[in-house]
Amino acid sequence: MTDFFDGIPAICHEGPESDNEFAFRHYNPDEMVMGRRMEDHLRFAAAWWHSFAWPGGDPFGGQTLDRPWFGDTMDHARIKADAAFEMFAILGVPFFCFHDADIRPEGRSFAESLRNFEEIVDYIGRKMETQRTRLLWGTANLFSHRRFMAGAATNPDPDVFAWSAATVKACMDATHRLGGQNYVLWGGREGYETLLNTDLGRERRQAGRFLQMVVDHKHRIGFQGTILIEPKPQEPSKHQYDYDVATVYGFLKDFGLEHEVKVNIEQGHAILAGHSFEHEIALAASLGIFGSIDMNRNDYQSGWDTDQFPDSVPEMARAYYEILRAGGFATGGTNFDAKIRRQSLDPADLILAHVGAMDVCARALKAAAALFRDGALERARAERYAGWETPAAKAMLDTGTLESISASVLSRGIDPQPRSGRQERLENLWNRFA
Template sequence: MSMYGSGQASKRQKRETRNFDTNEFFPGLSRVEYRPEAGPDETLFYRYYGGATERVHGRTMEEWLRPAVSFPHAFRSTGADAFGQQTFQRPWDDGTNTMDNFKRRIRAAFEFYTKLVVSHHSYFNNLGHVGAKYWTLYDRDLCPEGETPEETGRNMDEAIELVTELQQRTGVRPLWLGVDLFSHPRYVHGAGTSPEAGVVAMAGAQVRRGMEAAHRLGAEAFLFPAAREGFPSILHSDIQREMRNYARFLRMAAEFKEKLGFRGQLLLAPTVPEGPACGSGGWAKGGTGFGGGAGGHSYLYDAMSALCFLKHHQLDRHFKLSVHLGNDVHISSAFGVLGSLDTYSPTEDGIYHDPSVIDLREATLAMKTILEQNGLPSGGGLNVVAAPHRQSIELRDLFVAHISRIDAFARALKAASRMLTDGQRYLSFHTGFGSRMAGGAGSPTAVGASGIVATSPGGTTTEATPGLEECEEYVRKHGEPTQTSARHEHWEATLAHYL
């Protein structure tokens, strides 16, 4: 029996707005308009993001980007840091760990979502009054954790009732709901990889409750952060045991998803250098925060290590990856597991120095990859992480932070669509020896006398791929291959032009 009672999972909320218009928390701040001609000081307008009104590469910008406001960054950020106390005084947050305070934050968030609308005077009425159509959150953003699982369940039921009403009135729904297996002290040694069986059981119970919440709220995906899944030292860690336990933990979640009937995508979020799970330099087991030395190791260090883990434990058919800007985007796309994208990225030293700084070059390269893979799958989108600086204490700053970030990715999308190449770099693999080497663009299915027999996407058998003997025969016949230029500088200049 679920701790939420016997209620059936709610149907996915309809996308149209149902008369949600209030100025309870953001008086004097109206819906955001799309105004390409806006001046440099007019920062409360979209200059590039046309939402559902502008098409790029055959789809609307909204369909390509699917921006979702990160609730914890926008509405639980206080401006405090490792060296200073809270600087934000928000009308929706009195600092208490009460249901009233949690519910007030949620109401403020939905007012904010509806005001991030994309409108243009002449066709505003045709768009409806929906702004950010998606939001992202963790289970612990909905309600305080009670002293008992039963109390937590009652709190969650109360929060879900409010959120369901607001989603029905606004058309906003979760892009993904994640399970917070990192903030509570019980997870100091990890959740699924904890050396304490009781902690693993608590984490499993929390996953169950969280996935039920995602199901009831119509979330398109359910996210597992790997923030604490690592080991601080080999001196007292059984790596094989911990990884086996974590694989079983994720498999239990995948099995429960089927029992529940949750149709959303399961997402796994690898950690990053100097982030959570990186020992004394990060938030890891024994960590103290960003920066500083090393001393810890994450099991899911990046997209490639996460993919290796999933494939080794035969979990790759259940999970896709939620990644940050950078190489992880391109690696996960190449293996068909790019599920969703965060709009911030670490610098070369792996530290998130300033989440408000947008690397337009990296954003454009990411959008190029997303265009080439024909978009993000269901459950994927842009998790817009845009917490203002601790010095930016006005409510207006929260709007500008999100507008500028969404606008940057809209600009990147437009640039990427203009610079897609025609595939000349790999032209030699389209015919002859190169075509057979590539297996006719199909996947290997059986070993033949001279190599591997491949099948085309349509299922027909192609020529056998060559073996090493055929490579030598090709070299005798054609000699030394002609070198071609990568024209790297040309493409960098082209990218700079479009930016």
């Protein structure tokens, strides 16, 4: 136990009229939404790295946060784990996520780092025996250390590839041992800065082979969870090989992995790729690769990935609407890949950031569910494409040729007239709910 969160009560639902800042106004885990508990819809997870490993730096300045677990010993790692599970209990989050480097100190060799990692994984496992919080997913940090400055799987040095493969094996084994429901690969530096020194085709093949090895290992150890790739377009690399959902899907198809791997979509990364969050979710669902989400937001006046906690109900409602349309989460969930601001120094700031974000997501889910139950938006969508449900239209797609279609146009004297897309009407409809 630590005294870091002393004086902060367990957060309970008190309803929208409550003026208690240490209470949920909208997130009620047991509230039924479309026949399912709210907790089971949202599947919240806290991120070990931003909540407990981030020192408060930004591209222009260093550490601002002072935490009792900051240090490079196993004692520090155990204190960090104690504080993490205390926060999980205060918030009542059902899940957490971690990188290997978040939970263990770096050793002087791979073997020492592995011993440190396995020891703290055992420590976390013992804590999980007495608490309800489970592991949503684990992953490996293959981007922070200088050895990864030219990538991990895509590195020109085969020794770095080997180090990375051994690290992922250890993290997958640990995720399996802790009962994790997914394993995520974030290619933080799987990209390039300049084509002047890059063999793009070679690096892409290396990344594909690496992912095939990951999938093979999943089956070898009997891991029943989902393998996820997290798309990101840039930062830190100028161009990432996992740019967005569409790029990842093409990559998976190229290496025969489209039925083995899904995507973990981050709101901030979607924006950096020039998309909306809901676009990426809808596209992934349509391609059959939707898995999980990292919930955060960017500062739209800044040019980098600021990883702020979400604060816009309408924006998040559009994302959850697409998740509901996709049937909801299976093994995935809502991971708060978000950090407090570097001026937010107090333990209470960390708790209240999660409280506010969980309430925003709950309000967004309820708004999305209300519109989905109403059915007006889906009816309007179906009406727009109704012509494609006729036998003639279906036959045109199934067996038509340019010659047969051209003959039909001439014989029927087709002269199609534009029809309104009714965008403003649908936006007004949306705003009635969100």
